[in-house]
Amino acid sequence: xxxxxxxxxxxxxxxxxxxxxxxxxxxxxxxxxxxxxxxxxxxxxxxxxxxxxxxxxxxxxxxxxxxxxxxxxxxxxxxxxxxxxxxxxxxxxxxxxxxxxxxxxxxxxxxxxxxxxxxxxxxxxxxxxxxxxxxxxxxxxxxxxxxxxxxxxxxxxxxxxxxxxxxxxxxxxxxxxxxxxxxxxxxxxxxxxxxxxxxxxxxxxxxxxxxxxxxxx
Amino acid sequence: xxxxxxxxxxxxxxxxxxxxxxxxxxxxxxxxxxxxxxxxxxxxxxxxxxxxxxxxxxxxxxxxxxxxxxxxxxxxxxxxxxxxxxxxxxxxxxxxxxxxxxxxxxxxxxxxxxxxxxxxxxxxxxxxxxxxxxxxxxxxxxxxxxxxxxxxxxxxxxxxxxxxxxxxxxxxxxxxxxxxxxxxxxxxxxxxxxxxxxxxxxxxxxxxxxxxxxxxxxxxxxxxxxxxxxxxxxxxxxxxxxxxxxxxxxxxxxxxxxxxxxxxxxx
Numbered sequence: 001x002x003x004x005x006x007x008x009x010x011x012x013x014x015x016x017x018x019x020x021x022x023x024x025x026x027x028x029x030x031x032x033x034x035x036x037x038x039x040x041x042x043x044x045x046x047x048x049x050x051x052x053x054x055x056x057x058x059x060x061x062x063x064x065x066x067x068x069x070x071x072x073x074x075x076x077x078x079x080x081x082x083x084x085x086x087x088x089x090x091x092x093x094x095x096x097x098x099x100x101x102x103x104x105x106x107x108x109x110x111x112x113x114x115x116x117x118x119x120x121x122x123x124x125x126x127x128x129x130x131x132x133x134x135x136x137x138x139x140x141x142x143x144x145x146x147x148x149x150x151x152x153x154x155x156x157x158x159x160x161x162x163x164x165x166x167x168x169x170x171x172x173x174x175x176x177x178x179x180x181x182x183x184x185x186x187x188x189x190x191x192x193x194x195x196x197x198x199x200x201x202x203x204x205x206x207x208x209x210x211x212x213x214x215x216x217x
Numbered sequence: 218x219x220x221x222x223x224x225x226x227x228x229x230x231x232x233x234x235x236x237x238x239x240x241x242x243x244x245x246x247x248x249x250x251x252x253x254x255x256x257x258x259x260x261x262x263x264x265x266x267x268x269x270x271x272x273x274x275x276x277x278x279x280x281x282x283x284x285x286x287x288x289x290x291x292x293x294x295x296x297x298x299x300x301x302x303x304x305x306x307x308x309x310x311x312x313x314x315x316x317x318x319x320x321x322x323x324x325x326x327x328x329x330x331x332x333x334x335x336x337x338x339x340x341x342x343x344x345x346x347x348x349x350x351x352x353x354x355x356x357x358x359x360x361x362x363x364x365x366x367x368x369x370x371x372x373x374x375x376x377x378x379x380x381x382x383x384x385x386x387x388x389x390x391x392x393x394x395x396x397x398x399x400x401x402x403x404x405x406x407x408x409x410x411x412x413x414x415x416x417x418x419x420x421x422x423x424x425x426x427x428x429x430x431x432x433x434x435x436x437x438x439x440x441x442x443x444x445x446x447x448x449x450x451x452x453x454x455x456x457x458x459x460x461x462x463x464x465x466x467x468x469x470x471x472x473x474x475x476x477x478x479x480x481x482x483x484x
Contacts, residue, residue, distance in 0.1 A: 009276075009278065072315060083315070083316075164308070166266070166302075166304045175396070176266060178398055179269065179273065182398065182422055
């Protein structure tokens, strides 16, 4: 027990890194995903195709590879050639990757709303933008909560991938202690930390689902 | 995991090569310009921060270790600031080549293969590749490894040491782990018959669980640790070499060694 208390401090520092990556990714990737989804379902053929290709690229290659590419290979790419420090590199990779997944979730939500509602909106004299903002998207939010909850929980565990950039997130901090002290106890404590975080997320999304249930048709 | 990593790195290396080809003309000119005039004021040391006792994190999450102390002392003599940057050990060449770190100083074994990409100081520590088995193991000699599963750390010099040995062909499987502790655990579960590891690291772990493991009398050869820098960074190499020579001469290297290993094993 003394040992658990002793390792708690560094593990909490690791948790702070995990949460930073998680929150920043969420805050940046959700709006970007929504934007991508709106372009994807829009009538601009070319833009829609570009977004499709982007989503294919981002979902079609491992997140770890994207992170390594941004960190190690980007500095050598002609013209662009920027050398990002580890934290920004990780965030860029996570945001670009997760935006693609979020975009598909938003698209499924948008396309699940019946055509009749668009027609009704037009009859009422609403523009496309107004229809989206006032009629479609509020319903989308409710419908995509379960898949969003899924993806968000995946995100918090995916943050552990930043170990390839040697950033000390929760899992890597635990691994370091296992290596130093030759005991698996830190892994057990880390697992408990992850479970607590996912529990909070699960409850948060359940609460949101209940709140939005008032719009049930 | 490691296999996946190596696949990724192969892909990455390919893209790096592509990038490098396009930039061949401008790259050398760019790197030569800033390196030439100013004296060394800051050294970024890349290390695996999960590599006790050379470099690891203590209870307060501070970086400590034999190599850390050595590097601090050397930097002090150069009048330079030192920054320790944890890196993924499998990516050490990319970190050094990409100028994210200036030196690799973390129980880095001098090998012929590494010399192609890295410039080394003269050796400062001697290290053997020892063979660890469970205390009850029937394996007593190197020859007993025939038909057995042997583990080692991916990207470590143990890989080269074992592969060039005659015994290598008779070994059933050579299993490469992300870190030594995973290999040691696999040894305990019985999936692994023996582990080849740097002596300084192996002894550190064995000391934690005194009765569980045994070290064979035979080993996979003696190696030397050196500090690695970029090949074109001759200024830093020269200064580090001079500082280390001084530290060996005036006994401060011996003092740091005694602190970490209980005796002076600096070469």
